[in-house]
Amino acid sequence: MASLEACSAAAPCGPPASSIGIIPADVLYDVLLHLPAKTLCRFRAVSRSWRSLLTADPHFAEAHASRHLLVVTVFFDEDRRSHTDIFDLSGTGSDG
Numbered sequence: 001m002a003s004l005e006a007c008s009a010a011a012p013c014g015p016p017a018s019s020i021g022i023i024p025a026d027v028l029y030d031v032l033l034h035l036p037a038k039t040l041c042r043f044r045a046v047s048r049s050w051r052s053l054l055t056a057d058p059h060f061a062e063a064h065a066s067r068h069l070l071v072v073t074v075f076f077d078e079d080r081r082s083h084t085d086i087f088d089l090s091g092t093g094s095d096g
Contacts, residue, residue, distance in 0.1 A: 029053070033064055037086045040064070 023031075032040060032053070044051045053060055071087040 029060065032060070033067055037064070037068060041086065 032043070035043075040054050044054050073085045073087075074082055076082050
């Protein structure tokens, strides 16, 4: 175990960046394509890059839509707040 004196900017403590659990973008993209829409909506909060991929990338949205049959309903309550329900009818996953 490294001592505090041995840790510095020149020789940082801890594992190298390649082994700290960073998932390659292409692998993450493929994994997310297999998940149901409801799960993806929750995953928008993981990070800015995930939010951007899940909400602003038209290629991802198109690829996901081709794998999953979705029904989206939007309604407004009496306070004019919108509510969105997304149903994944593809049978490839469910959130319960």
